[in-house]
Amino acid sequence: SAPVVNIADLRRLAWNGIPPHHRPQAWKMLLGYLPTNTARRAQTLKRKRNEYKDAILQHYDIDDHSRTLQEQETLRQVLVDVP
Numbered sequence: 206s207a208p209v210v211n212i213a214d215l216r217r218l219a220w221n222g223i224p225p226h227h228r229p230q231a232w233k234m235l236l237g238y239l240p241t242n243t244a245r246r247a248q249t250l251k252r253k254r255n256e257y258k259d260a261i262l263q264h265y266d267i268d269d270h271s272r273t274l275q276e277q278e279t280l281r282q283v284l285v286d287v288p
Contacts, residue, residue, distance in 0.1 A: 210234060
């Protein structure tokens with residue numbers, strides 16, 4: 206566990222597969238969701254989780270009367286497709 210993960214090395218090592226217990230962290234770093242700097246990960250994860258909660262409140266936890274007709278129809282279709 207180095208303080209900073211070398212992303213080029215991680216990509217190279219991941220090419221042949223990532224052990225299951227390392228996959229969640231490795232993919233988050235490979236996709237740029239988490240920083241490679243270990244010291245910044247906890248704060249970044251906390252910030253991203255708060256951003257997600259805010260997005261849910263902004264886009265989904267609102268009254269249907271506040272949505273456009275197209276938004277209502279789209280949401281209805283999502284609820285049908287994703288039970």
